Amino acid sequence: MNAKMINQIVDAVGGADNICSVVHCSTRLRFSLRDEKKADDAKAQSIPGVLSLVKKGGQYQLVIGNDVDLVYDALIQKYPQLQKDQAPKQAVPAKKKGIVNAILGAITGSIAPVVPLLAGCGMGKVLLLVLVMSGLLTKASSSYILLNMIFDTGFYFMPAFIGFSAAKMFGCNAFMGGFIGLAMVHPTWTGLVAKGAPIDFLGVPVLLAKYSSTLIPVLLSVWIMSYIEKGVKKIVPGMVKVFLEPMLIALISVPLALVCIGPLGNLLSQAIADGSMFIYGTLGAVALAILAALYPWLVSVGLHKALSPISIMLVAQQGFDPVIRVVALCSNMSQAAAALAVAWKTKNKALKSLAFSSSMTAYLGGITEPAMYGVNLKLKRPMYGCMIGSGIAALFAGFVKLKAFIYVTPGLLSMAMWIGEDENFILQALITLVIASIATFIATIMIGFEDPEENKEEQA
Template identity: 35%
Template sequence: MNYESLAKDIVALVGGEKNVKSLVHCATRLRFTLHDHAKANKMKLEHLNGVIAVKESGGQLQVVIGNMVPEVYQAIGKTSSILDDAKKSSASSSEEKKGNPFGRAIDVVASIFAPLLGVMAGAGILKGLLLIATNFNWLEQTDSTYVILFAASDALFYFLPVLLAVTTARKFEGNVFTAVTIAGALLYPSIIELTNAETSVGFFGIPVTLMTYSSTVIPIILSVIVMSKLEKLFNKFIHQSIKNFVTPLLLLVIMVPLTLIVFGPIGVNVGNAIADGLLAAFSFSPLIAGAILGASWQLLVIFGVHWGLVPVFINNVAVYGQDGIKPAATASVFAQTGAALGVFLKTKNKRLKALAGSSTITALFGITEPTVYGVTLPLKRPFIAGIIGGAVGGAIIGQAGTKAFASGAPGLLTLPIFYGPGGEGFFGLILGITTSFVISCVLTYILGFKDPVDEEEQAAETPQQTTTEAIADEEILSPLEGKVVPLSEVNDPAFASEAMGKGIAVDPSSGRVVAPVNGKITVAFQTKHAIGLVSDQGAEILIHVGLDTVQLDGKHFSSYIKQGDEVKVGDLLVEFDIAKIKEAGYQTVTPIIITNTGNYQNVEPVQVESVHEQDTLLSLVAFESNKA
């Protein structure tokens, strides 16, 4: 695969470099935060060779790539300036304001834990292998070999607050070194001695409830979030000549005691309470709880909500030395793997067979997003088969009382983390994941799915049905009055490259947008700067008033429409103040795009210098098969 070519195509289809506020990646996805989501062509993105799916969640446009995501991310860095530190820094403050509170919270958890997943899985596997070695008496815990390898496997978990301090500080733009110092104070030997001494501890007369902070999650995250906010506040008022050492001084003096007095006890108790609640559910009915988690885990992954349980898994291992919740999720992973294999065995479509085969292999090692987004979910029935298989496997695992004794993404290589003293529950895990795999595979094969090869054969037999019957020759009238500007001259690559479709632009002389066709409003943006509508003849039209004007958040715009409204030619849609928009630093040149350009033989712009409202602006030429 040519990663640089794919990177360039992705950047163009998300609206160009100027439309990207920031970009990060996790195990399988590029996570774009955009200035204007209307500029992204999700349909064309999904059809790029190398892109599995495109999703919007938590204010981000998420492009699912699969295992090659690091290579594509690096290629974007080589072929664009998107990854420049200055650009990422200036974007982050507005990024946090995007999306609903729940979506933002999930995004925060994902950003904090995603960078650690690789090493966490590796350390978890090593710890699981050591458990097996001691259970079979291959190694003794007193052997120096065991001591060295155990230190390698356990160091990440013991010093987890330090690592989380780094990722949290990066997410909230705090000083990483100050954050690490605060985390180090929680693990400092003299603090540990005070904790073990069982004597009353105070700070200037304020009682301090000391806890054990090694391997904890919530206390340091809370602490660093507050530290980052205080740091920005202090830097506003402290003179530049001394803030580099005065700000860290104040943060250490305030945050270390505050964490020990407030955030530490709160974080530990909240984490324990959540864990206790989930463990209680499994204690009440491990079979039902396991079935629910086995069935729903991949649904949680689709919406990114699974990140909310990651701290719970880690907390359980840290506090109790084991976790009884995570094993059931493993059934869901192997269930979707089995469903993908079922697709591989049944499909006659070469492209789908190749995709199903490769995603089956990656899913075996715990990376299920290519499988879900690229294979089972689009085909629907295989995904449902995976849910059924996951429920059965999860019930078996829950009833067997399987435990995880280390952290790591559920998969073939991480099976050792579920092997504890005496191997209790491990056989139940093997039985559960095998059952989920087989049931999902067999159900997929029996239930079947709409194989793309069937669609291709039907299209070959009835070519007149390959395009929408409603589409015909049509004239699109001008929604504005002003100077006509060729799309290639618009100062925005997403429009100029015709990545979103063919069309034309108008530099308006009047702040009015009227309906260019008889049709229906399909999108009425809250920011009022853009309108999507479909004509009665089938033309899909995007009117984008100005460039980057989404950042005005509706200021200087008045909208008279809502989604679903029926409109007639000349109906007033939006009014805007040209002078004030320009004063704010934005161009008002307005692209008018036919977003379903591919359904037409040609889109012909008018050859004039200026237009009035309702003058002919574009001529759409339909394919001959539609004209019949």
């Protein structure tokens, strides 16, 4: 990775000392800055290799594209201190960022690092299902049992992964965050839940709730733990803090999580999932079409990540997601088709090459940021084509009751996500893909766009 690019990025965000932490998702570097005013937006957007800048959820996000992991690795290699657990207490206070931004930043920052693991385990479970359907494996075989255990691990222990990641976001001990998540899925706890017999803690009744494959309970628990940790650190003498601090934090945080916070988070999770299904059941295809038409703009500002917990919860609780992943499929394919239309119509050779390659990336892997920020959003009008095509495709998807059975980014390479143990929606998903592509392509060609002139100096 070009060292010059790393230097330019660090300089644009205000220097290494201005960075509290940095993580990355599938296409973006996500910075938490101490003072966002020190960052130079124009300089950041002018860096070769940076497709766009998004400031959302308290994060300073540079859209890189498919090579974001290489950029991140090079950044950490040069500035290893950025990968250490650092409390963002020196950052701009959350109240200045806004409550909504602070909440969205905490949710997306906690979930984004875990999403690749969930997607990989989800695709593994689908692969296992295909092997059984093809007769290559049987559910009674030891090979199936071991493989199923491997891919179940990602979902069963999801609270531990989320707890570890959330602790970094809230500026507390990451291992204690993971500890809380593990306590919520401990065999003793799951055994008590399975028995269903009433229990209490020091005379206080405890609601028996299943926390495996959940997000919100552990997020809330680690958030509260971050304040408990600060309080404990103030009162524990230095000579005994190595064992007394973690003991007190665990003694306070875990019972609080199991008695109060966890049940509250579980009810909130269920309410969100039930609310999503109610809206879907009431408005159906119309609701999908409206959300799909808006989804390209949600992606452009990073708000689509706030919908990820809903999708994950639906898959965990219902066994399928008929809303968020379906809308993502329609939107992703419309972005790909709009970029393909631009590649077809433009006379600019550089734009044609970029549009075609980014279109293929979106079609195959569902990674739309290169197509969106590099082509469609820059030209503006193709985004309207995306809205039209995505909305039309969602109407069909809602009509045929399309369902996704795992949480993964929709694309041609992840079509297995539409296969369940008892249902198969691959054909409906392929038709939805074709509708989104054709409708968007035609709409983009008809709406048109201002074709940029060839830069002769760059061409030379």
